[in-house]
Amino acid sequence: MTTDAADLARLANLLADETRAAMCLALLDGRAWTAGELAAHTGVAKSTASEHLDRLIGGGLLAEERQGRHRYVRLADAGVAHLVEDLSAHLEPRRAPVRGLRQATADAAMKRGRTCYDHLAGELGVAVADAMTARGLIDQRGGFALTEAGLAWLTGEAGIDAAALQARRPLARGCLDWTERRAHLAGLAGARLCERFMAQRWVVRIGSSRAVKVTPAGRDGLRALLGID
Incomplete structure (x- = not known):
């Protein structure tokens, strides 16, 4: 297995979790969100949200800033936004209830x-x-x-x-x-x-x-x- 293939598999694994995918989709608004806001948005506990955010930051998809007690996260750059949007565009369209x-x-x-x-x-x-x-x-x-x-x-x-x-x-x-x-x-x-x-x-x-x-x-x-x- 090549290094490129292993890296691609790790990147795909980051977005393979529904909670992490939902966080990335929310951050497409271009703003910085707190960990608490993303926890509420995805319906998970703050501790669980923090674990997911740590993985996304470690994988280079998100960047973080700290201001006092608050931890803000955003998409790392425009390239990540394009990746998420392009992946969404390739999904089979379905009518949500x-x-x-x-x-x-x-x-x-x-x-x-x-x-x-x-x-x-x-x-x-x-x-x-x-x-x-x-x-x-x-x-x-x-x-x-x-x-x-x-x-x-x-x-x-x-x-x-x-x-x-x-x-x-x-x-x-x-x-x-x-x-x-x-x-x-x-x-x-x-x-x-x-x-x-x-x-x-x-x-x-x-x-x-x-x-x-x-x-x-x-x-x-x-x-x-x-x-x-």
């Missing part, structure tokens, strides 16, 4: 628009990627690349500082959307657009969930910027 109107409303909101770590996903995220592709700002032929026109658009019409696009991270990356089964825009470009739309209050979070909604100002802005209705 609806547990009431509130759950049905929450599920519908997540499908319409949500954050995937630091970029937009769901119908909204795919609509942005499609509109950019139609305008020649993204080239999805044989990959997912930002064109020269796309870079000029980001730093021009979209109002993103060119310095904010300089980092050791892919500028554009296709992320397979687990509800739409099509790609939305990830990478630095996706993250900066999400930041920009939220800063302008075009897109706002719905409560404390990953779900987001487009505001009236956002509907006008997205129509003017990308022709999205």
